[in-house]
Amino acid sequence: MPLPSMRLFGAKQCTALTKRTKQPCKNPAAYGCRTCRMHGARKPETIKQGKDHANFVHGRRTLEAQQEQSAFCRRLQQLEDAMHILGMTTAKRSRGRKANGYRKLTSLEDIKSLI
Numbered sequence: 001m002p003l004p005s006m007r008l009f010g011a012k013q014c015t016a017l018t019k020r021t022k023q024p025c026k027n028p029a030a031y032g033c034r035t036c037r038m039h040g041a042r043k044p045e046t047i048k049q050g051k052d053h054a055n056f057v058h059g060r061r062t063l064e065a066q067q068e069q070s071a072f073c074r075r076l077q078q079l080e081d082a083m084h085i086l087g088m089t090t091a092k093r094s095r096g097r098k099a100n101g102y103r104k105l106t107s108l109e110d111i112k113s114l115i
């Protein structure tokens, strides 16, 4: 049951899930934050990202760099599909996890839509 202050004063509830029971946290959220003090309440304007973050080293692992890398891998995997469909290679298909958003090409129409 949430604290009475939440019901009486309309305080926002913490959006985090408790680690132990996997239930929503029942504490009120800290002022201006989405979570309570126990779940890392930080105001969005104080969260440092990119070069301002303390753990930033070279920028190859930023969200933008990872999305760019994923798009490049997806393009390469679709090109491999196109090569197999067009009969340009008899090599085995590459194994492993496919990139995010990968959609297997199965016909010439798929290849034409890719171009």
Ligand SMILES: [Zn+2]
Pocket: 014, 015, 016, 025, 026, 027, 035, 036, 037, 038, 039
């Ligand atoms: Zn909480």
